[in-house]
Amino acid sequence: MPVKVLVVDDSGFFRRRLVEIFSADPRLQVVGTANNGREAVDKVQALSPDVVTMDYEMPVLDGISAVSEIMKRKPTPVLMFSSLTHEGARVTLDALEAGAVDFMPKNFEDISRDSAVVKRALVDRVLTVARTRVGASFKPTARTATKVEPRPIVVSGDRGVIIPRARKKVSLVAIGTSTGGPMALQAVLTRLPKDFPVPLVLVQHMPAAFTHAFADRLNNICQIKVKEAEDGDKLTPGVALLAPGGKQMMVDSRNGGCVRILEGDERLNYKPSVDITFGSASKCYPGKVLSVVMTGMGADGRDGARMLKNSGSRVWIQSEDSCVIYGMPQAVEKAGLADDVIHLDHIGERIVKEVG
Structure with a gap:
């Protein structure tokens, strides 16, 4: 039909x-x-x-x-x-x-x-x-609450003892999203308190003319500060930097932590790309990033999530029943990279709890 x-x-x-x-x-x-x-x-x-x-x-x-x-x-x-x-x-x-x-x-x-x-x-x-879902009243499901425990690692020794992976304190929250993302990001960021203790980086697939207006809107309704990222912006607790449309945002550990804004490579489908930002964060803050892949079509974020996981960081995805489009989270889930599957209504409060 x-x-x-x-x-x-x-x-x-x-x-x-x-x-x-x-x-x-x-x-x-x-x-x-x-x-x-x-x-x-x-x-x-x-x-x-x-x-x-x-x-x-x-x-x-x-x-x-x-x-x-x-x-x-x-x-x-x-x-x-x-x-x-x-x-x-x-x-x-x-x-x-x-x-x-x-x-x-x-x-x-x-x-x-x-x-x-x-x-x-x-x-x-x-x-x-x-193919998207609209007008639904999303409610948490049993699957939403499912917790995927961190994978154990083998410690060298005579008996090869298996112990849980050590969890480092979160130094950066990184969120990537696409279709359905503006309202999803709003739902998450409005749950964060003014004194949120770590910096955030946000990647939303959006044209260059839109990201400044979107950052301003979020800043007006959130307790944390939200701004469109500029080259050299410092990573500051309680401040969320939104990747500018048409460009790439990379996390840099120099100068106490900042972002670099680069011209978008024409060979890349997404500008900004979640993979680029996540991948750079994995190198600068190994094991210390809490990442969330939310609603959107395609698979942007999967490769970046793999790099984060390999460095010991945490990867969460938005639950299927609360996504407008489950493409990006599904790509992460199918690759076996998701530590947790969380309903949109609970992501904000879970982030606050995780960063302590």
Whole structure:
């Protein structure tokens, strides 16, 4: 069965182009279009689409209000289109808070070109968003509370005595996430107290124009300080540094601990990349990092988690039932790297307990 799509946009040109692109793929079926938010809410009720693509600036009812009403009446995965500006970032974050799953830049020039790359990216994103869970009231499950004990190590000696791996005090908390991450990070970081005793580094897959606005939003609602990382920023207790979009953030042990911001390598799929930040942290703070891989598609974070585990650090993942997309945590779990599987509602309090 093809995925049913409702296309919502007040631009006739943009609407037609999306319909053309989606209709050309047998995995998708466009079941309707709408040119304002009010019409979108009504058509979600009438047509029961699997996914909605939504513009944010529309007459009668704007995109954010439309998303909010859809989530109240008939929760449906929504992919927002937004401009790559500071205002576009602010509006997109509002839409995600209202219940939208993910977003894509609205670029008329890209969409007007007959680009196979753009078409494939659009279709893949719609298919991914259609598979996400929305509007659910997530509750902890028995699996959520499962504790994976640290693996023992063999100590050399006549009898080869096996003792538990020594646990070092946490010196750094590192969190990586992607689709569904903005609201997940908000849920975790708002649980941390003002006097949180260690520094944090955050990696969220997000365009360059969005990370500054996202850091500001987190800083306004959290007790800890959150800022978009700049090259040379010191790692400071109670301060979370968010990797800037389009670049890579590496942890550096010099100068008492800081971050280095590097231009993103075009060969890497993710800019910023969780693997890059986690991998550098494993070298600077061997055995002393508490890392968490949260909701997102793909496998970014798995290789970095392996490096952290090999250095003796702890790796946690968000539970499947509380993820928007279980891709990144699942990749870590399948690789046998997860020390603990934790429901989103409990990650913040567990971090506080772990760092003591």
